[in-house]
Amino acid sequence: MKIAAIQMVSSSSLADNLAVAENLVDEAVHGGAALVLLPEYFCQIGLHETDKFEIAEAFGEGPIQACLAAKARQHGIWIAGGSLPLATTRALKVTNTTLLFGPTGEVKARYDKLHLFSYLDGTRDIDERRTMVAGTDMVTAQTEFGRVGLSICYDLRFPELYRAMQQVDLILVPSAFTQTTGRAHWEVLLRARAIENxxxxxxxxxxxxxxxxxxxxxxxxLIDPWGDVVACLPQGEGVVIGEMSQARLRSVREAIPALKHRRIPGPAAIAL
Structure with a gap:
């Protein structure tokens, strides 16, 4: 099966971002994709960190979720909606949430970002905790592609999250990595998660x-289970598409059955 990742340069305009996302989903489907992943914050990267409150939706309601559901139904595909802000009971706080829509437009899984990003280098001060509430649960979903694990951006730095998923066939990582952290760590972290899982x-x-x-x-x-990069788009809007092969999964797991060999060490011994 073919799966696709959409790359965007999202603006502060919700309407413009949804229009771009719809066109790129159509492009991915025309290329044969049966599952499409949008990036983190696909619906808005605002001028201010509080702009997200203006577009935040209740779960199951609103134009962002309606757009994703309609596209999934239109093409009969799976769509993972990157991330969008969902309202919470806490004032001026939202969740950063991925919703996985099935081919008939229903939500099959919801994942709220567990690890909230912060970065301070003297010129930039980013802290998602100022406007967001962290999730609490690891989430996987069963699809015709196999078992799919959900994560968002900064989660990538925490391998224990992916180990908690047990054996999955596909991990989704919608992201908005900065230039600085991306150059240093993006590909190596993605390839590590593919290899170890x-x-x-x-x-x-x-x-x-x-x-x-x-x-x-x-x-x-898109990275395969051996850690090879199948396809990549460096910059700008576009679509990355490639094959997901169950035969390739089996081949790698049979060659090095590392998941079966895994052992959990006991408490550290106290040196005498």
């Missing part, structure tokens, strides 16, 4: 300069 990793990124002058790294890519 012996599964495909599909990563959809933001890739360009946004209205708030934030620069995102791009390099949306």
């Amino acid at each position: 012996q599964c495909y990793v599909l990563a959809a990124a933001q890739g360009g300069t946004h209205a708030n002058q934030r620069q995102t790294f791009g390099h949306s890519m």
